[in-house]
Amino acid sequence: MLNSYGHLYVHIPFCPKVCPYCSFYKEASDRNKTAAFLDAVLAEVDRRMESMTLRPRTIFFGGGTPSALSTPQLEYLLGGLRSRLDLSRLREWTIEMNPATVSLEKAILLRDLGVNRISMGVQSWDPGLLLTLGRVHSAEQARRSFAILREAGFDNVNLDLIFGIPGQTSRQWEESLRATVALGPEHIAAYCLTYEEDTAYFERFAKGEFVQDENFDADLLETTMDILGRAGYGQYEISNHARPGRECRHNLAYWSGRDYLGLGPSAFSTVGERRWQNIPDTAAYIAAIAQKEWPVGFSETVGPRARRMERVAFGLRTRRGVRRSWLVDKEAAIREFSDLGLLETPPGRVRLSPKGRLLADSVAEELA
Ligand SMILES: C[S@@+](CC[C@H](N)C(=O)[O-])C[C@H]1O[C@@H](n2cnc3c(N)ncnc32)[C@H](O)[C@@H]1O
Ligand code: SF4
Structure with missing residues (x-):
């Protein structure tokens, strides 16, 4: 019997401008590569479908910035996927967008093609902090783009949002949260800035120009x-953080350890004990597909114990x-963390208390 996949990820490696803190695989948009890239992704789907059925419950277009594709390019890619996949079970189709690449025409097309969830990177509403982050859009543009998404029916x-940005005060973070709440999105993701290797921010961090204060970050998380x-x-x-019923189904599937198929450069897939990552290089990915090779750069076996540990960590x-x-x-550690008020233990389960969430990484490190 063919494997059937419930969760599909598609990586779009282009961005309008590369942000200095970001380590996702991406490159500045390149018109010369895009058409070949779109064909390569559709060819990868065709090849995968020779040995598996694709009846996704969730699809997630991430990046990079999927909305960096033009409206006709998105029509080509999404239309190509629609004609290949069985979408009868599809519940959620998310696309990541950057506020600088949202238009009403694009949003309406996405809606018409079946996308029902948008994830947009605002990061901050403070003009100075947007400059610090090297973002390509203004706060005003993010506000307009959100209005466009609503107008298109999303x-x-x-x-x-990101907190822990160099120079950011707790007051600025509170204001960003309140400005976001005032717009009333269904879901808010608030990430603590991480200094990722191979980024311009990491270099500045390594030189001591930027410092990370874990206590301050924990205060911002509490806020x-x-x-x-x-x-x-x-x-x-x-x-x-989500309004009731608006949790992201795709991410919940990842975190509960479900299998998923990833398409496009750098995308990971996990199927049973097999995990692989596509080549994190757009030109090499396109070339591998053109030569009818699997565009896989790395693969490993993840045994049941390792998968269970991942499930614990997530x-x-x-x-x-x-x-x-x-x-x-881990019973001794569970008792110790419970006594410290960091863990709660409802019947048969273990979860972080609100206080424990502020120290999540340390607790997970001990238990996973
Ligand atoms: C792939 S991007 C999403 C959309 C789009 N590319 C954009 O930036 O508007 C995913 C999100 O990851 C977060 N992110 C990226 N790099 C990060 C970092 N170093 N630390 C914390 N969050 C980060 C940002 O909030 C970003 O919106
Ligand atoms: S944060 Fe988004 S727009 Fe910026 S480089 Fe990363 S993926 Fe691209």
């Missing part, structure tokens, strides 16, 4: 939980937590 929108909680957003994962970050039976050899 009723499930996530806005990404986030407080403001978003009061505004009716449930924190269903450390960085993710699951602990979620509101549901994990099964206590997965942590039989």
